[in-house]
Amino acid sequence: MQKLTAQRQAILDMINRSDKHWDADEVAYKLKEQGISIGIATVYRGLAALAEQGLIESIQLADKKRYERADKAHHDHLVCTSCGSIEEFCKPEIEVLQDQVAEERDFHIQGHQLLLFGLCKACKAGER
Amino acid sequence: MQKLTAQRQAILDMINRSDKHWDADEVAYKLKEQGISIGIATVYRGLAALAEQGLIESIQLADKKRYERADKAHHDHLVCTSCGSIEEFCKPEIEVLQDQVAEERDFHIQGHQLLLFGLCKACKAGER
DNA sequence: ATGATAGTGATAGTGATTATCATTCGATAT
């Protein structure tokens, strides 16, 4: 049975208070700034535990995992290859098509991840 | 300017001769088996170069990159969380919806990756 | 209180990938 300890509560609060997509280092650093010092291993374990419990969401980028609030409607991500910004979008029709594919293939979907890579509005305008 | 050296040609041939999704170690090992010994760094650089030139395709999984032939129609992947097998599927309708999203958001798509995680037919049947 | 169970944190270890650097290759220019 998973426990919601003071450390995990602090991590959860941190994430719930913003719309950022956090990595482990950022969480540890920001907590330290607030005087809450948590071992980096505890941050990794906390993030994994919270995600497993569905209290936060995770996305796997090429280099690292990032975590965000779970109290939003399901969405996927637009990742800017120039500035690294991450936007969100909802497109339920895509999910429907995914379920169709799974059924055709007799595949039991547990989860999915859709990332669109490219240039965000700002970077596109700035020619970068 | 990128060069298509003997080593890169060997990597490319290896990948083009099968429908597998290769990681760097597998490529190095299989080449060694054939008497072609290539430094592991060269394999990594070769795979990256070939992918950049569009001669092979890459997919980023949670732990590592895998590479496959590029001479097939575009497709996305079903990844079995039990046995690790990777199946492919085509669903052009999904791509159309992705383009719609990008246009709405003024986002310039350079690429995308859609992974469906779950149990493949075999693992589902085997209750694992 | 007591034991079982889970969590913590410092730190060592892991595994994929990248950087370094001396050497070699290969596509032009001669």
Place this chain on the structure above:
DNA sequence: ATATCGAATGATAATCACTATCACTATCAT
């Protein structure tokens, strides 16, 4: 054919995100 010079190679060290270890602590049920 040969010189040239940027790119590639390969052995190895380094990096970086993450996980395992382990002694210790907190929490919960009895």
